[in-house]
Amino acid sequence: MGVGTAVGLSGFAFGVTSAGSGLTLLQTCVLSLLVFTGASQFALVGALAAGGSPFTAAAGAFFLGVRNAFYGLRLSQLLALPRAVRPFAAQWVIDETAAVSLAQPTRRSARIGFLVTGLSLYVLWNLTTLLGALGAEAIGDTGAWGLDAAGPAVFLALLAPMLRTGTERMVAGLAVLLGLGLLPVLPAGVPVLVAALAAPAVLWAQGRRRGTPHDGVPHDGVSREDR
Amino acid sequence: MNIWIAIGVTVLGCYAVKLAGLLVPAGVLERPLVRRLAALLPVALLAALTAQQTFADGQTLVLDARGVGLAAAAVALMLRAPFLVVVGAAVVVTAGVRALGG
Secondary structure, eight states: HHHHHHHHHHHHHHHHHHHTTTTHHHHHHHHHHHOOOOHHHHHHHHHHHHOOHHHHHHHHHHHHHHHHHHHHHHHHHHOOEEEEEHHHHHHSSSSHHHHHTTTSHHHHHHHHHHHHHHHHHHHHHHHHHHHHHHHHHOOOOOOOOOOHHHHHHHHHHHHHHGOOOOHHHHHHHHHHHHHHSSSSOTTHHHHHHHHHHHHHHHHHHHHHSSSSSTTSSSSHHHHHHHH | OOHHHHHHHHHHHHHHHHHHHHHHTTTTTTOOHHHHHHHHHHHHHHHHHHHHHHHEEEEOOOOOHHHHHHHHHHHHHHHOOOOOHHHHOOOOOOOHHHHHHT
């Protein structure tokens, strides 16, 4: 239930943000229908609104989508789907379906959880995107209503739970410095991609400090249970 | 047209990584370094995007009502408010500051 409400509202926020960024109703809805991974969609319209080239904007969205590959990896073992079904199931491999499926005790309930969560979120996300985009077109100037603050607030809400350790905070801090510091001097869209380098940079610096670049990486418990 | 190109590339790229996860044999993406990097890349991207969408106007840095709105969202997050309240706080506070001429 909580997941549904959160997704419903962020779908609405996406529709509003996307329309406010200058995308048409059709473009906004195509994104939710065919991309269907929220953070990437927000990143794309944010970068386009800032005047980024289509390829730098898409690259930022792509990197945010990479985490779905890791969900897919876990889910393929858990759900053991037939190969013919996988191309269709792939579109639903997102944060929420992975979280629900991985929390189930049996394969059967994991499959049901994946199906129910995927279907309900897909329908809800696309409906609220449509409503948000229509609403934004109806009220005209989204800035006057403060709706341009919805995008960054969504990012912050997604980011906050990830900032658990000093490493994550260091990466976030460095990324903010790079993203803002380079903004005036580099073409639009590029600073965000350079800021992504904060992740390997911090890992590299930590590896050097420990003197053991690979052994020092903490295990998160996921790989252990797979063996 | 540019927007459609960006949409097309994003659609293909995002679907490809989802499918890759389901098809790739376990082990390739299980290397600890790759896992750590994949966990940290979204952190860097989200942090940079949050900052830019709050403090950038085109290619200039500005501090306006959005900054106040984001601060309100941060406070709501620290109070463990639900997602809906966090985004709502940012929107309402930003609109309020603008209405007051901020």
